[in-house]
Amino acid sequence: MAKTLFDKVWDSHVVRQVEDGPDVLFIDRHFIHEVTSPVAFLGLKSRSNTVIYPEKTFATADHNTPTWNQHLPVADPLSANQLEALADNAAEYGISHWGLGHRNNGIVHIVGPENGITLPGATIVCGDSHTSTHGAFGAIAFGIGTSEVEMVLSTQCIMQPKPKKMRININGKLGFGVTPKDVALYIISKQTTSGATGYFVEYAGDVFEDMTMEGRMTVCNLSIEMGARGGMIAPDAKTFEYIKDRKHTPKGADWDKAMQYWETLYTEEEAEFDAEFTYDATDIEPMITYGTNPGMGIGITKSIPLADTIDGGEETYVKSLKYMKFDQQDAMLGKQIDYVFLGSCTNGRIEDFRAFCSIVKGRKKADNVTAWLVPGSHKVVDQIKEEGLDKIIEKAGFILREPGCSACLAMNDDKIPAGKLSVSTSNRNFEGRQGPGSRTLLASPLVAAASAVEGVVSDPRALLTV
């Protein structure tokens, strides 16, 4: 039977199929961070197990790290405790550890690809739902719980039923000012926050083929926000060029051997999907969310829909708008904002900072806006400086912070205060996600930049030069 890209990678990692149960899936690469791993190590110890393949696990600190004065001791004792536990566990079991201040440190889903740990055809897991990011390279990558982190540490396997398969095709050319983030928010608005639950998604068509690796990572990153376990894109010349010669990428004869395998990673013509959707690139405009889940998104020039036009319960919809302090049929453009957050595993890469700078260059941050610009890794910081983007940022009245997950989930001090409205390039607009009582509008780095200089929700197309 003809196979999909997903079938090829999944099937080649099945150690055994359990009768009337899940598959035992072998994991090639395992990322761990300070928040979801300590209890897994405790479990490992309590069972007197050890880490079976320490060279396949990679630790980095990101979720609760400060993004300011990283050279000083971490002030929050609970965060410091988790960071210490990660360092101690990594040292005890011989796991690579990029702690705070290490030059390879950064957000796990940014440093993995940067260092060539993420490879096509690999199975990759991490105790973080945005592990789906790595699917941009043609890997099967998804988030797991802490019990499964312990499973991978002690056996290099997890037990999962094979998900169903979905393909999302988008053909044509994206319009002016429309970015990969808009493509993802558009897909999620169509699928809703649960439309792809139970599925693994393959993205196909011109739009994804034309995208940079950074853009593909943004799209795959957000797969979880429509319920999908993960999303992937077939590797191509762009993929191979990105990973070649990175720190952990195979070299020499190993590279040639790997390439032979990677070139087989595509969906065969006759292969079948359990569900398939096709959208048109020209229907997508810069997007923004207005509610409390990422499926509640609209084109930035549109108004908030009426409850009776929404698929789902009216009670839930009304509760959501009440939290946001919005009304049905409100226009999004022109809403006064308080914060802008550029960063996260969704939009914390060099391309995102380039996009942001393309708008703020020669302009000034609005006085009513507090902006947090948080690069995804030290390598991103280096490149920002190399390209002189830091000068543009500074001149426009912004400050560049140090790498970490930051205000995306507000586990550190970067919390949006209660009631404040933020345009954020991150991935979740859930109630309180960016701090108790915070209100989040998800958007692209271009929309964030335009809104940061105008002080209100703004259409970037008015400020972009062709």
Next chain:
Amino acid sequence: MAYDKFEVLTSSAYPLPIENVDTDQIIPARFLKATERKGFGDNFFRDWRYEADGTPKADFPLNKEIYAGGKILVGGKNFGSGSSREHAAWSVYDFGLRCVISSFFADIFRNNCLNVGVLPVQVSAAFSDKLFDAIMADPKTEIKVDLPNQTVTLVATGAFEKFEINGYKKENMLNGFDDIDYLKNIEGEITTFAENRPF
């Protein structure tokens, strides 16, 4: 992590008829800073249960005396979406619940529940409505969740529905086993497999 066996559970239930309840609501990120697995029940639905100053919100179902002691939560559609934090499933368990019933679950949350001894029971939208109606009519309504027979029953009327669970996970729940027990027993098979991986 060891958990108590699950066979048949008969209990009243807390109703939470909200859709798309995400794991950031079940346990907000600021409570994920522990390095041990304990005390997560206190912060279960923290920001929906308490005002910022710590005063309980009287109208939130988990705070209502009439539901107290229930071991089941009946949630709205798409329960447990978002973050993969297993802390959400721990907080369900630590709050004293052993079963969540919904017409639809997010994948990772469902998996996490099964791994920590909380039974996720997916029912039809119609049966979910029936459960909510019964609880609204009588807050002490008893619901029987029978894992061996894979049924969920409204005790007063006898109305019931079958639910799905794969045979492997069912055996685990019935016996308090987990996946690591299974995987350690096939370690030889795993190491042989590993030797043949290209990278």
